[in-house]
Amino acid sequence: MNVLTKNLRLFWQGTMLSYIALFAWLRPVTYAASKIVMPLAQMLFFVFLGTYATNSNNVDFYVIGNAVQITAVSGIFGVTMSVGGDRWAGTLPYLFGTPANRVMLFFGRAFMHVIDGTIGVVIAFIWGVTLLGLDLSHTNLPALGLTILVTTLSTCALGLLMGCLSLITSNVMFVNNTVYFLLLIFSGANVAIDKLPAWMQALSQILPLTRGIAASRALVAGQGLAEIGPMLLTELGIGFVYGTLGYFMFHWFEVVAKRRGSLETV
């Protein structure tokens, strides 16, 4: 068996089995609640709060912003649980005691969450259309699908970076919660970016989701793939940077954990 086949197999098995092994949401009721009820709750909360606070009929702004932002549930929490779950399962020493390709091991943890996050956003859009009057009749749907996928990829890349922290600390869920709520503001999901102070605008530009949400709004407003293409490429680029940074941190933390003897600390 050649090296490529071995690594692809490791990627696929790591993807599937680590998802099943570590993600308790696979219990059908909990999974359904997280995928169906939670996006609706988040959207209803921000739609009614936002339209009440701004006293304007801008429901679509909040529906689209929160529908896309919901990918952070899989991208941030899901991916971190997949990477960090090995600490709780006590499997970290056994993983790092193998000669497995670390790139496959690392990125394999995120792949199912990309699919999962994409499904979550689609469900949120369905809520938007059926309950909150979102009109997609002028939308290039394949382009919207691509935008959702790219945005989920870049968010999962940030999740991988966060997940790396779980190799050296057991307090990573605190960091994740903070990041998730910051994304609600900084990504432009609920506040227009140009209404934010300059320093917040600058920060929003280096986060995933910002361009994905803007591109989704543009597509729903009737623009085409050509107009949003540059935004998608930048979103992808941001994901690439976070993913690469995450991998190097994963590698570095493995070394640090072996120096400190902290692989099994829970």
Add this chain to the structure above:
Amino acid sequence: MNAIEVNHLKRVYRAAIGVFKRSIKEVVAVDDISFSVEKGELFGLLGPNGAGKTTTVKMLATLLIPTAGNISIMGFDVVKQANEVRKRIGFIFGGERGLYWRLSAEDNLRYFASLYGADPEVSKKRIPYLLEMVGLKGRGNERVEGYSRGMKQRLHVARTLLHDPEVLFLDEPTIGLDPVGAREFRQVILDLQTEKKTILLTTHYMFEADALCDRIAVIDKGCTVALDTPGGLKKHVSDLSIVEMETFGAPEEVLNGIRALPFVDAVSVEDQDQRQLLKVQTERGAEAVPDLMAALDGQRVGRVIVREPTLEDAYVRLVGGKV
């Protein structure tokens, strides 16, 4: 070439203490340990809690970087050639953790096989073989969360044998197992030895080490204090007899009085519910009994026997009576 070579191994842990005024505390877990293990040998590593056994195994398994000294496994350095070492070793730490509980045993093995880059066709045959070998035939499709502790330990053995490693590190593998489970596990270890695996075993159970190991290193405070065959180690106490005395709630000052007697070499105490079993090492044998009874100062005493020393008694003497 030896399978394992350990030379002047040292490991210091550094921990930060305090919130505002932080200071670094250094703990020497392993100070100076050296030993070598021949291919196919079953080698024991004994020592009291905190002696450095698990730290040593972690360094052998490439999971911890030594502060000083070096280790080679099958000729490969564990730090510089870690991946070559990992292909040739398997390891188990005692306890139930280290498996994906929501997966079946077969899925656990399938995943770890892919981590070792095993050929899927080979794994397809090897996984049922290993499950049968460790007594889990017919249970492979059950989720691990429903397994008993002993079954999980045996699954760990199957996991560690997936890539057919030449060297195995078993760190207290029978800890927490019931007597039947521990006996079955010891049989698995003996079966592995017949397959010419090189095995390094750490254990607290002296009879286990005596029954299984070809040679034993006793370590204390991070240093090797003895290295010999079980028979050779017993010679350390061949001049002694052991007086076992059953007492009921003897206070610490009375026990210290016995320890201070000039003819007493070492004393270990086993608490058994309301009872204590004192094991007194002495050159005087049965002649020491009246003086020991006097030193117990009116404490209630049950059964008293005088017997020949065992490996455990040799161990107690070597580590200074700390059991």
